[in-house]
Amino acid sequence: MKKSIQSILASIAIFSPAAVSAADIGDIMTSVMKGETSLYNRVAKGKASDAEAKRLATTLKGLEGTKAPKGDQAAWDRKVGALVKAAESVGSGNRQGLMALQNAGNCKACHSGHKPD
Ligand code: HEC
Numbered sequence: 001m002k003k004s005i006q007s008i009l010a011s012i013a014i015f016s017p018a019a020v021s022a023a024d025i026g027d028i029m030t031s032v033m034k035g036e037t038s039l040y041n042r043v044a045k046g047k048a049s050d051a052e053a054k055r056l057a058t059t060l061k062g063l064e065g066t067k068a069p070k071g072d073q074a075a076w077d078r079k080v081g082a083l084v085k086a087a088e089s090v091g092s093g094n095r096q097g098l099m100a101l102q103n104a105g106n107c108k109a110c111h112s113g114h115k116p117d
Helices: 005-014 022-033 039-044 050-063 073-091 097-104 107-114
Strands: none
Touching (some): 050 073
16 A cells, blocks of 8 residues: 555644554555665755655654554653654754664664564
C-alpha cells in the first residue's frame, strides 16, 4: 500500500502522535524512507532543498511518541529523536547535519533492534 506524502502529513495533522500505531510507522517508512530515490535518500545525500528536508522532518515527527514495535522503548525514543533532530538540522540549512542524518537513518541499525520479523 503506497500513500502519498500529503496523505501521511494529513493523517499526522489529524491524529496526535500517540495515536500513531505500528502500521503507521510502516506507512511512514514506505512513503519517505524506502528506495533509492526516497525523500530520505535525497535529503541524506544533500540532493534535496531545505524545504524538502523540512518536509522529511515533519513526516518523521509522526514517529515521535509511538510505541516501539519491538525492543527497548527508551532506545526507540532516542533513535527517533535523533532522526527528527538531524532532519530538522538539515532543513535549517545545516550541511553538518547530513552526517548526523546518515547515522540516525541507518536502516539496518534501527531495523535490527526494532522491526518485528
Ligand atoms: C529509527 C528507526 C528506523 C530507521 C532509521 C529506519 N527504519 Fe524502517 N522501519 C522501522 C520500524 C520499527 C519498522 C517496522 C514497522 C512495523 O512493522 O511495525 C520499519 C519498517 C520498514 C519497512 C516496511 C514498511 C511496511 O510496513 O511495509 C520499510 C520498507 C522500511 N522500514 C524501510 C527503511 C529504509 C529503507 C530505511 C533506511 C533508509 C529505514 N527503514 C530506516 C524503523 C526504522
